Amino acid sequence: EAQVTQNPRYLITVTGKKLTVTCSQNMNHEYMSWYRQDPGLGLRQIYYSMNVEVTDKGDVPEGYKVSRKEKRNFPLILESPSPNQTSLYFCASSYGTGGAEQYFGPGTRLTVT
Amino acid sequence: KQEVTQIPAALSVPEGENLVLNCSFTDSAIYNLQWFRQDPGKGLTSLLLIQSSQREQTSGRLNASLDKSSGRSTLYIAASQPGDSATYLCAVRSSGSARQLTFGSGTQLTVLP
Numbered sequence: 001e002a003q004v005t006q007n008p009r010y011l012i013t014v015t016g017k018k019l020t021v022t023c024s025q026n027m028n029h030e031y032m033s034w035y036r037q038d039p040g041l042g043l044r045q046i047y048y049s050m051n052v053e054v055t056d057k058g059d060v061p062e063g064y065k066v067s068r069k070e071k072r073n074f075p076l077i078l079e080s081p082s083p084n085q086t087s088l089y090f091c092a093s094s095y096g097t098g099g100a101e102q103y104f105g106p107g108t109r110l111t112v113t
Numbered sequence: 114k115q116e117v118t119q120i121p122a123a124l125s126v127p128e129g130e131n132l133v134l135n136c137s138f139t140d141s142a143i144y145n146l147q148w149f150r151q152d153p154g155k156g157l158t159s160l161l162l163i164q165s166s167q168r169e170q171t172s173g174r175l176n177a178s179l180d181k182s183s184g185r186s187t188l189y190i191a192a193s194q195p196g197d198s199a200t201y202l203c204a205v206r207s208s209g210s211a212r213q214l215t216f217g218s219g220t221q222l223t224v225l226p
Contacts, residue, residue: 033214035216040218041218042202042216042217042218042219043202043204043216044216045213045214048213058213059213090156090157092157100162101147101159101162102147102159102204102214103159104149104156104157104158104159105156106155106156107154107155107156
């Protein structure tokens, strides 16, 4: 089944403790991206990647890192999480870089205390 | 910078009614527009993708239209059902920055049995 998977689905952590949220897709998509969704602010793009070893900042990249060493994986790294990073995070992927349908993962609910 | 607005923020209709959800965007230079459905606590499910050269797309009871010149898109749902209850999001991929997707804040639809 074609899908985007994220792990973990739920995470509660403390300020400053480094964490990684994994994202993997099995559709051989070139493009992958991360979003966060907050009440009243909607979905905002954090980082995106157009292919292996090619990443770029979205609208809200501060406090996040990403890497794209393999085509199928695009982990989101929070080196020193803070409470304002408490949010619902989504990974997405698509063919190419602009004309194709986006497929979203199920989301990761992160709480930073 | 592209801005996407969805009106109304919430809509409640009796089962069986036809309804229209609205999406407007400020920059008409778009690559494509995508409508999504989001159920509470879940990820986004793609409903329809309209390329900038297209005027409409249909899938079952759903029809999405695009008027680039006026910066508007509508999602028409025919013969609504309680299972259609969800939040509907539109997202615009701009030509100038084809890698980024800008989301509206969504319309929360409730279909009453």
